[in-house]
Amino acid sequence: MDGEYLVGFVHYLIPLPVVLPLFAAGVKLALGIRWPRVQQWLSVISLALVLIIGFALMLGAYEFGPQAVQVGGWDAPIGITLVADQLSALMVTVSAAITLAVLVYSIGQGMAGKAEVAPLSVYQPTYLILVAGVSNAFLAGDLFNLYVGFEILLTASYVLLTLGGTQSRMRAGAIYVVVSLVSSVLFLIAIALIFGATGTVNMAQLAERLPEISPDLRVVLQVMLLFAFGIKAAVFPLAAWLPDSYPTAPAPVTAVFAGLLTKVGVYAIIRAQTLFFPGQVLNDLLMWVALATMIMGILGAVAQTDIKRLLSFTLISHIGYMLFGVALGSEHGLAGAVFYVAHHITVQTTLFLVTGLIERRGGSTSLDQLGGLGRIAPVLAVLFFIPAMNLGGIPPLSGFLGKIGLLQAGVEAGTPLSYTLVGASVLTSLLTLYVIARVWNYAFWRTPSEGMVAEPGTVLEDVEADDASTAALGPGEAVGPSSRLGDTSTLAGPVVTSVVLPKSMVGATVALVAFGLALTVFAGPLIHYSSEAAVELMARTPYVEAVLGGAR
Template identity: 55%
Template sequence: MKALVPLPVLLPLFAVGIKFVLGPRRVRMQTFISLTVLVADTVISTVLLVEADRHGPIVVQVGNFAAPLGITLVVDRFSGLMLAVSSTVTLCVLLYSQSQRFADENEDETGAPLAIFYPTYLLLAAGIADSFLAGDLFNLYVGFEVMLAASYVLMTIGGTDARIRHGAVYIMVGAASSLLFVAAIAVAYAACGTVNLADLAVRLAVVAPAARLAVQVLLITVFAVKAAIFPLSAWLPDSYPTAPAPVTAVFAGLLTKVGVYSLIRTQTLLFPHNRQAPLLYTVAALSMIIGILGAVAQADLKRLLSFTLVSHVGFLVLGLAIGSVRALSGALFYAITHITVQTTLFLVTGLIERREGTADFSRLAGLARLAPVLGLLFFIPAMNLAGIPPLSGFIAKLALLQAAAADGGVGAYILLAAMLVTSLLTLYAMTKVWARAFWRAPGEGAGKAAERQIVMPGSDSVAVVRSAYGAARGIGGRRISTSESYPVGMLGATVALILISLAYTVWAGPIAEYTERAAAELLNPSVYINAVHAIGGTH
C-alpha cells in the first residue's frame, strides 16, 4: 500500500515528461495521457482514503531515510479525503476543458496553446497532491511552488490584456507569500533544528514562547494569503474571473482549499493548545461578512462567485477557531461540499458565457425559458451554496452552527450570527442572479441589444441566439462563437459534479461519521506523530 502514496504526485510529473517528448502537434495523444493519469490518480486516492480510515496514517519515507532527514509523505483521514476529492474535481474539469477544445477548436495551427495547457494542468494536479501529502514544511513549500508556477501559466494562457494585467498581480502576491513562507521555514528551523512536521510538533512545545509565536504567526499569515482569508484576500476577485472557465473553476475549487488544509494541519498539529482562537474568530467573521457584501454588489457572475469564495472560506476557518470535534467535522464536510459546488458554479458560468458571450447577469434575461438545462445546472449548486435543506451545504452548515452554539462563548456566538447573515445574503445573491439572468422575460433589460430569434409555442423552428456582447474566450485565448448547443463533455462534467454534490446529501450520515473520525484524529496529534516516528510507518 505504501507504494501507492507517491503516485498522485509522480504520475502527473511522469506524464508531463512524456508530453514534452511528444511535442506540440500530438494534442489528441496529450489529451488521452492526461485523462488516463487523472483517472488513475482518482482511483489511487480513493484507495488510500479507505486504507487510511481502516488502518491509520500511511507513512512513506522517500529513499528510506528516516524522519526527519528524508522527505516524508503522509496519508491520514484528512489528507486522504482532500486528495480524493481534489483528484475527482481535477478529472471532471479536464473532461470539461477537453470537450470545450473539441467543440471550439481553441488552438492555432500547431496546437501550441493546448500543448501548454495539458502539461501545465498536470503540474498543477501534482502540486496540489504534493501539498496534501507533505509531511514536512519544506516539501509543503515545494508543493505550493509547483502548484503556483503552474497556476501562473494557466491564468495568463492566451495572453489577453486582462489576463496579463491581473495575472501580474496574482504573480506578485504569490511571490510575496512564497518569500514569507521561506522566512517561516527559516525561523522554524532556527528554533527547532528541523522542518519535519512530526518533529516540529514535539520540539515547538519546549522552545521559547516568543519563537513559537513567531513561527505560528508567520504560518497563519502565509496560509491566509493562500486561502484568501480577509484581509489578505483582495487579490482574488480581480484575478480569478479573467482566466478561462475551466481554469477559474479548478482555481476556485481547489487552490484556496490547499491554503485552508495547510492552516488546519499546522495549527492542530504544531500548536494544539494555542491556536490563536481570538485571531481566527476575527478573520473568520470578517471574511464571511465582507466577502458576501462584496458578492451582493456585483453584476458579473464570475466576480460574484469569487467574492462568495472569500466569504465561504470563513466557514472553514470558523471550524478551526472553535476547535471541537463537531466544529472541525463540520468544516471538513463543508470543505468537500464547497470544493464541488464552487467548481460546478464556475463551470456553469462557462456554459453561460459560451452561449451568451457574457457573464454579466444584468445583460442576460430569459435563460430559464431559452436554456432550461442551464437553469437546472445553475439552480442546484446555487441552492447548495446558499445552504438550502436538505442539500449537503445545509447539513455541513448546521453542524457548524451546532458547534458554535455548543461552545457557548462570546466569540462563538458572534461567528454563529455571522454564519446566519452570510447564508441569508448568499441566498439573496443567488436569487438575484436567478431573477435577472434566468427568470426575466427574454429581451428585458440591457439584453435587448442581443439579436434573438425565440421559438414560439407550437413552432418547429430551432431557437437561434446571437449575442451582441462579444464572444467568450476559451483556453487558447482565441474568440469562439456563441452557440445554442452544449458539448456533451462540458455538460457531462458539470452534471457529474452536481451528482457528486447530491451524493454528499444522500450519504451524509457515513460522510459525517468519516469527518468526525478525521476531526478526532486531527485533535489528537500523537496519532500523526507516532505514525511518522514509527520505523517504516504503520503498515
C-alpha cells in the same frame, strides 16, 4: 497477514497522486503536438487513476490509521516524507474528482484541442503539473516539501492564468504572482526560523519539538505561518487580490482555481493549528478573522453585477466558515470544517463551470446583459440551480448539513464570540441566498435583453470550430459575444457564435452536479469520516507515530 499486505499496498500508492500527473506531463511535453487524441486520453486516464488511488488512500487511512512513506528509502526526519491520513486522503480524492471533471470540460471547450489559441503542448502538461503540486501539498510530511508544493502551484497557475496573453489576463497574472511570491517568501522565512529553533522541518518531529521552545517565539512562528497560509486561502484582509485575478481566466481555469487552490491554504491552516500549535492560542484572533472574512466577502458579492466576480466574493465569504470551524478548536468544529471544505470545493467548482456554460450560451456573464436562459436553456437552468441552492445552504443539501454542523459546534462552545460567529454565519448564508437568487432572477427568469434573441433559422458562424462551420438557431435561441477562451475584453465588437454546448462540457458539469448531490446522499458516512478525521487530527499521536515510528 492480510492487514499487513493491505498496509504495504497502501504505502506503494501514496506517492502516485504526485508521480502519475508528473509522468503524464513529461510524456506530453515529449510528444509536443503529435497525436492530440492520444494525449487527451493520457491526461484523462492519469487523473482517473489518481481519483481511484485517492479512494484507496481514504479507505487505508480510515482502516489502518495514517500511513507514511519515506521517499528514496531515507528515514524520517532526514528524507522526504509523504503522509496519507484521513484528512489528506480526503483532500486528494476530492481534488482528483474536480480536476478530472474540469479537464474533460476544458477538452470540450477546445482549450486542450487544436482549435485553441493555447496549444495542447502548453495547456495540458501545465494542468497536470498543477494537479501534482496540489497532491504534493496535501501529502507533504515536512514543511519544505509543502513549500515546494506551493511553488509548483504558483508556476503552473501563472501559466494557466495568462492563457491567451490578453492584457487583462497578464495584469491579473502579475497581481497573482506578486501576492503569491510575498506569501511564499513569508513561508520560507518562517521555515528558516522554525528550523533554527527546532533543528527540523519534519512535521511529526515539529509536533514534538515546538512545545519545547519559548512560548513567545512559538506565537511569532504561528503568526507567520498563518499569515502566509492566509494569503493563499484568501482570508480577509488578505483576499483583495482574488476577485481581480480569477475572473479573467478561462472558465475551466477559474473553476479549478476558485474551487481548489484556496483550499490548499485552508488545509495548511488546519494542519498547522492541529499538529504544530494545539490549544487555544490565537483562536480568538482566528475567529475575528473568520467573522470579517464572512461579512466582507458576502457584502462584496452583493455589490457585483458580473457572475464571475460575484462567485469570487462568495468564495471569500465561505472561506470564513472553514476558518470558523478551525478557530473553535474543538473536534466538532474541526469535523464541520473538514466536511465543509469537501463540500465547498465541489460546489464552487461546479458553479464556475456552469458560469462558463452561461457565458457560451448567453454571450456574457454580466447580469445586465443576460435574460431568459431558463426558457431557452432549461438544462442549463437546472445545472445552475442545484449547486446554487447547495451553496446557499438549502436543506437537505450538503451545504446545509455542513453549516448546521458548524453552527452546532459554535453553540456548543458557548462563548460570546462563538455566538457572534453563529449569527454571522446565518447572516452570510441568507445573503448568499440573496445573491444567488438575484443571479437566477436576472439570468434565467427575466425577459431576454434586446439583441440577445435570434430569429428562427438564423445562421451563425462558429469561430470555435476547427474549420468554418455554421449552425441554425431554433425559435427564441440566444446569441451573444464569445471568444475562444471565453474572454471578450480584447474584442473590438461582439463576435456572434454558435450557442451549441459541447457534450463533454455539459457532461463534465453534470458529473460534478451529481458528485455534489452524492455528498448529500452519502452525508452520513462522510460526516462520520470527517469526525474521525477530526479526532485523529486533535490526537496528533497517530500522525507522529506513523511518520517517526522508532526514529525518535
